[in-house]
Amino acid sequence: MRNVHLDPAMPPEGTDPRQYARMLARAHEAVLSGEQPPMPPRPVILQSWERVVCTGVDPDTGSDAGALSPEEVEQHRRACGLGDALETLRGGLLSIADAAWHILVIADSEGRVLWRGGSKAVLAKAQTLGFVEGASWSESAVGTNAIGTALVARRPVQIHSAEHFVRTHHTWTCAAAPIRGPRDGRLLGVVDVSGPAMTAHPSTLALVDAVSKLAEAQLRTAHLGDLEKLRAVAAPVLARVAGRAVVTDRHGWVAAVSGVAPIDRLLLPGTVRDGEAWLPSLGRCAVEPLPGGWLLRVREEDVPGPTRIVLDVRRPRQASLTVEGPSGTWTHGLSPRHAELLFVLAEHPSGRTAAELADDLFGDGSRTVTVRAEVSRLRRQLAGLLQHRPYRFADGVDVEVVRPDAPSALLPHSTAPAICRLRRAAMDDPTEFLTRAGQ
Incomplete structure (x- = not known):
């Protein structure tokens, strides 16, 4: 479970929200003009603006990355790894987003929007910005925004009003949190709640982060279930193996060992094939496929170290x-x-x-x-x-x-x-x- 300090993009206590939005807009214009802003943006925002400027995103219109076709969206949904967590994400946020005049968006690890839902009126407004299923909401496509910036920063992010890089997004507020897979720790995607800037609330970021953690817990439960199935397959296999051997899943998580000190996970090569592989922790191993994983038989000969x-x-x-x-x-x-x-x-x-x-x-x-x-x-x-x-x-x-x-x-x-x-x-x-x- 990750422990993340949340930094909601809200006006300081006692500050009028409209005045705060105007201050952000002045800071935005100053930075784009190469001048010293009257109010420095938050570090996460300034770092994002610096990255986006280097990519050449148009601050007026963004960049047209091209939307996926409905068939391609469906392919990305099946491949993204979020299927086991989808109901948790929808159940935790969809009704709340709808009631609060917000929309729920789930994007993959490249920032492609795969699912949307929530307020029909806000969905229609999002349509005019190209915030639709299949669209890319990465920083390189539309600049600083909660989805793209959360993917780069790898932590929950709230982007409010003129903290967005593209001017047409300044009437929006968005909060997003990344979702990591339990098998290899890679980013699977992002859950985001977006709506009109005037509806911003400090609890939105904490809520999105909490639901993303619930989703990760659901994925972890599914992973442990798969590992338990592999453990049942491994027991009779290892009983017949002479010498040191390890059974892992496709991502190196260890289901069972024989003659090897217990370890939770082995780092496997990026590509594992039936035959042989060299692992830093074991040396050269014979590799045999199992349903859902690999049997690694350790070669006992001395192997020269890495150079x-x-x-x-x-x-x-x-x-x-x-x-x-x-x-x-x-x-x-x-x-x-x-x-x-x-x-x-x-x-x-x-x-x-x-x-x-x-x-x-x-x-x-x-x-x-x-x-x-x-x-x-x-x-x-x-x-x-x-x-x-x-x-x-x-x-x-x-x-x-x-x-x-x-x-x-x-x-x-x-x-x-x-x-x-x-x-x-x-x-x-x-x-x-x-x-x-x-x-």
């Missing part, structure tokens, strides 16, 4: 780690926190103490217990790749970082002080950043 690591952070939502060595190549996606941690270690090849990492990630050097727990999880998954005292990449392993072309796209979801400092320094002086991005 090169590539940390790829070019795509904000798809950071990955590639490990190369004599025994093969292995690639796996990284969670936002693990991407931050590994990036910081790559920036400090001589290593970081627990206190230094705590300051890098949280701005609080006393949070060493949290850091040690996080690094311990990574070291179990990346056996032989990380060392401690201090924490660093293994000696003798070449580490390469592949960066995005634009400094604003460097782990844009991250609020870690070390990442924010690097991002800001790169935006102030992009020469070195661009040179290193071409690695």
Whole structure:
């Protein structure tokens, strides 16, 4: 269960909402003109505006990304992974949105609107803005908005009035929260409640966040049920296996082991096939398919360790780690926190103490217990790749970082002080950043 500080976009207590909207509009115009705004926007808004300016979105009309056809929308609905949570999302918000003159919108991980419902009058107004099923509501399509910005920031976001980048959206208020899948932690989509700016309420963001958590819990229950079915299949299989073996689902969650220390999850290559695979924590394994997962038989011969690591952070939502060595190549996606941690270690090849990492990630050097727990999880998954005292990449392993072309796209979801400092320094002086991005 995630623990997120909510930052609703509401007028300060005692401020007239209309006056506040005008202040936001003046800040919006000043930033777009390259001037100092009279009232600085919230950090999440300013960071989003900076990203959107780099993408070339028209502040008057947005960009036309093209809507999906009804057939394509149906395909995206089946593939998005939100099916098991749909009734929870609708049941928790649809009637409330309708009564409050709002609409409920569910979008996929690319910001494509897949479901809408709620007030008929507001749905009609949304139609005039192209806020329809199949439309893209990503930042690169329509600028700063709750759906697109929540996908980038990876946390609940409320966008009010002129905090929207496109001027035609300034009469709207929107609150959205991301939904993560329990199997691999990836973003499955976003739940959003939108309506006229005059109907904004401070509780809307908290409500949307609570319902998104309920949806994630529903998905987690479905995942555990699938894992239990795989466990029943694994028991008789492992009883006949000689030597060390592990049974995992398609995402590396462990259902059963034989001769191997218990672990919740193994990091699997991005693509697993029947045959052989090399895993950092087990070495070379024979891979056999099972209904809903894999049987991994550990090869007992000594295998040389990795020689090169590539940390790829070019795509904000798809950071990955590639490990190369004599025994093969292995690639796996990284969670936002693990991407931050590994990036910081790559920036400090001589290593970081627990206190230094705590300051890098949280701005609080006393949070060493949290850091040690996080690094311990990574070291179990990346056996032989990380060392401690201090924490660093293994000696003798070449580490390469592949960066995005634009400094604003460097782990844009991250609020870690070390990442924010690097991002800001790169935006102030992009020469070195661009040179290193071409690695």
